[in-house]
Amino acid sequence: MSEPRYTPLRDRHEALGASFTDFGGWQMPVRYTSDLAEHHAVRQAAGIFDISHMAEFTVRGADAGAYLDYALAGRLSALAVGKAKYSLLLAAAGGIVDDVIVYRLADDDYLVISNAGNRDAVREALSARVDGFAVDAVDVSDDYALIAVQGPNAEAILAATPGIADVSIPWSEQKYYAWASATFAGAPLLLARTGYTGEDGFELLVPAEHATALWDAVLAAGQGHGLVPAGLAARDTLRLEAGMPLYGHELGLNTAPAQAGLGRVVVTAKESFVGKDALDPAPGAPVLVGLVAEGRRAGRAGYTVVADDDTVLGEITSGALSPTLGHPIAMAYLTPSSAEEGTAVFLDVRGTKIPATVTALPFYRRTK
Incomplete structure (x- = not known):
């Protein structure tokens, strides 16, 4: 049995009195105080989540767009720089290996974020599909931390967070499923207007060594804005209310996209992609x-x-x-x-x- 994994924010969670649970091999905070209080805070004000257990992969090279068109179900080559897109990584048999979000960072540079429990499966699938493409797909998960700030007050809180600077797009002009670049304490910071709660919010990707300072800064800025730390229990009821699928529950290797209502995610007009010939459910x-x-x-x-x-x-x-x-x-x-x-x-x-x-x-x- 493998040792449980912890995010760089373990000490902060323990200091806040979090209860932990296993999630994808990680010990993650399930709650800090009350599931209901944390849920309502996100709907009415804001919540901060540690989602550093998620996996990140860089896809870089002259064929990055064409490669992702083949490796994933969507047409990622058409994604504009600065935008993000939800997509599916399919098995050859048509089932879902994972659902992912893809960010286009530059013409030949993409970021793929997948679920924690599927990190190995996604890494193996991405690596197996590079043949014939001028591209490198690299697992960089251990290099980064990911923090989500969700709720109607999220924008105001982050705009007031000390240390966040050099924001490339004014806060009010940042669109849903898009990203802006910034710095935190001089380190690169990616601000993605995405989330898993049904509320407005952001997901912040920062080098792992800066995670604790960023967490502290956001919490400090959230005083007076109703911000609370929120755990996996609240995250689950929030995403359920928003009708968002969870891998291992609504999605899996035995699930075809059309069964899950995700047929729109699959671009069948593409000449070739893994899983194309096995999309029709029984x-x-x-x-x-x-x-x-x-x-x-x-x-x-x-x-x-x-x-x-x-x-x-x-x-x-x-x-x-x-x-x-x-x-x-x-x-x-x-x-x-x-x-x-x-x-x-x-x-x-x-x-x-x-x-x-x-x-x-x-x-x-x-x-x-």
Whole structure:
């Protein structure tokens, strides 16, 4: 059994009284005070997350764009410098190796950020696909830390953070799924207006040795703006409300993009890319839907979804009592015949049938 890994911010989490949990082989803060308080802070003000367990890869060379077009499901060669794009890394058999975000840093320079638990699989896949391309794909995960600041006050907090300087684009002009360059204490800092909460916010990529100072500076700037440290529990309910898939729950090697509602991410017009010839799911394959229920009892991952006559229709992949909406929500894979919006189903919650309704995703969408 391998030793657990910790981010450069371990000491800060311990000092803040965090409870830790294993996530992708990393010991990560699951909460600091209260799951609900941290969740509500992000929706109403701001939260700061350590996401340094995520994996980063540089893709550089004259063929960088063409290589990523082949290695990933999207057309990354068309991505403008300064922009970011969500994409999928597919297996040859059509399943999802990982979902990633790609940033174009320069004409021949890209950054790929993947999930922590899939770091090895992504590294192996990227390395295996370089043949024939003038490109280097390098795992630089250990060189960087990644900090997310999410919530309606995120921009104001970061604009006031001491040490952040040389911002290439005025804060108010930075667009969603784009990035700006900056420095922190003289070190390079990438400011990406991306996130995994459904709120406005930023993800800050900084050399690992500067992570503690940046964390402290942002926390100091957040005083008076409602900023709180937030853990994985809040991050999970936030992303669930926003209808964002989580690898290992909604996505996996046995999932085709179309089943997960991600067919739009795949550019089938490309001449060739890994997985292109195996995209079509089997007839009758389950599809991802949202479910809402009344009361307080939530369906959890692994619980079955049934019809009135107890016929099994599918299985919940993620579920919780929504802190923002006040009622149970879930994502589930259901048979196509039961996946139409408005269909009445039941959640099998430890032997009790809880009425639920198929609904469109996301459950929550910010208003500004």
